[in-house]
Amino acid sequence: MSKEVTVPTLGESVSEATIGEWLKKPGDAVKADEPIVSLETDKVAIEVPSPVAGVMGEHKVAVGDTVEVGALIAVIEDDVAPGESTNVEPRTEAAPAEATAAPTPAPSPAADTGAPAQAKSQGSDATQTLSPAVRRAVLEHGVDPSSIKGSGKDGRLTKEDVLAAATAKKETGDSPAPAASTAPPTAGGGERREERVKMTRMRQTIAKRLKSAQETAALLTTFNDVDMTAVMETREKFKDTFAKKHDIKLGFMSFFAKAACLALKDIPSVNAQIDGEEIVYFDYVDISVAVSAPNGLVVPVVRDAHAKSFAQIEKDIADFGKRAKDGTLTMDDMKGGTFTISNGGVFGGLMSTPIINPPQSAVLGLHRIEDRPVVRNGEIVIRPMMYIALSYDHRLIDGREAVTALKTIKEAIEDPMRMLIDL
Incomplete structure (x- = not known):
């Protein structure tokens, strides 16, 4: 049966x-x-x-x-x-x-095919199936997948696991995996490999949506820089007490989420959307937070961010990050959103022009923090600075409104007290 x-x-x-x-x-x-x-x-x-x-x-x-x-x-x-x-x-x-x-595949054809990762996963650990992204990362970095402990669901390997193992191998000075080193050289004396992997449905959708946003919206980006001194001092002062009380670390994202809520309240068009010949204004803020997942970038939504505490926002974002890595986010987690925050700084990005997430009209891009010389009270001093960018649909949002919204976010981050007294 x-x-x-x-x-x-x-x-x-x-x-x-x-x-x-x-x-x-x-x-x-x-x-x-x-x-x-x-x-x-x-x-x-x-x-x-x-x-x-x-x-x-x-x-x-x-x-x-x-x-x-x-x-x-x-x-x-x-x-x-x-x-x-x-x-x-x-x-x-x-x-x-x-x-x-076992005697049949005992010779090492895997090394000859240039696919040690796949052969290893099918031979020594038959229950381990590598996704295309993971397999590609294994091939690029020459690591042995059977020696890596997977952090994904049911112990499966993720791309992040492979990258971490590759970094650890470089730090310890380990030699490359034997299978990769024994691949036959080309006529030129070096290894030249190609791999064709079909785009996942998610990657195809991301590509279509982003290209559609460029073709449909009148995209423009405005920049500013933010002195992160006040936020960093606040985090350092309250991090232990905050973690003990709320069982979550106090990060930067909650500050920027609350600062964005303050700006969107003052400039409603940045939180609005175009629907045909109408403009839809929202009296709430649902912030889409760009999160890196094994299969691509996903944007789960922190709903009613304007009404949530710093702790609850941090918990929501941490939960999204964990579930994105495990592959357990649902369709409902991604539904809606009135504004997006994308933090390229976690990957070391200094500056970028983010693309809006349709049908939204604006996206805030965060970048890495680095010490730079700035002028304060007529003197040159060193401050932890971050470039921030606001990309917006110029069909709906005028330059004055975009610049004002970004300036409001800058002022709230440089003086967090503004978020408490609604300035």
């Missing part, structure tokens, strides 16, 4: 998805509610659980195929003994077969 696995409801207005990764292979033992496949939608990756315990049967579709809601994608064979159905470990039944088959 077998059980069919179909594509579940994906969310409002989402009717199809792409098969991103099969987490179980035919013949693998599966538990009830254990994830067996990852589906990529326009915004998030969704894991589909097994409806019953049993053995993974035939895959009806392949990685990269587009499937609609309700479509049959796999079959679970219900032939596991009752006593084993709730505690069987994945791949234990396939282990003997792999052991006897």
Whole structure:
């Protein structure tokens, strides 16, 4: 007897998805509610659980195929003994077969194909399936995926895990992975490899939306710089007490979120949207926070940021960051948003011109903090400075309004007391 696995409801207005990764292979033992496949939608990756315990049967579709809601994608064979159905470990039944088959792949063709990461994951650890982004990172940095502890869901490797392992290898001076070093040289004496990876549905959507924003909106960016001294002193003074009381660290994002709320209240058009021939003004602020995920940039929404405390904003952002890394963000987490904050400073960016997140009309870009000489009271002093940028849709927001909004954010950060007394 077998059980069919179909594509579940994906969310409002989402009717199809792409098969991103099969987490179980035919013949693998599966538990009830254990994830067996990852589906990529326009915004998030969704894991589909097994409806019953049993053995993974035939895959009806392949990685990269587009499937609609309700479509049959796999079959679970219900032939596991009752006593084993709730505690069987994945791949234990396939282990003997792999052991006897080991002599066949024993030579090292993996090194010849230039794909050590994939071969390693399929040989020494058959339960570890690498996503295209992770596999590409493994190849680029020459690390052994079987030696890295995954921090993703169910212990799976993420791109961040690979990058961290590569950094650690450089710091310790370890030699490159043998598989990578034994790849055959080209006629020129060096290694030249290429890999073609199909764009994920999420990356395709990001590309289309950003290009559409450039073609539709009249984009313009205004800049300013911010003296971070007051905020840094405030964080240093209250960080221990804040963490003890709220069980969360006091970061910079909550300051900029509250400063943005102050500016958007004074300049409503920066928090507005164009809908056809109408302008929609919001009396609330839902801030989309750009978060880096293994499959691309996602923008979950901190709702009612204007009414939330610093602590609650920090908790929301920390939760989004963790779930983005684990791949557990939902469609509802990304829905809506009236304004976006993107922090390129965490990657070392000094300055940028961020692109708005349609249908929003403005986005605030944050950058790295660095000590620079500035003039204060007629004297040159060193201060921790940050460039901030506001990109906006000039069809709706005039230059005066954009500059005023950015200046309000600057003043609130340089004097945090303004956020407390609403100035």
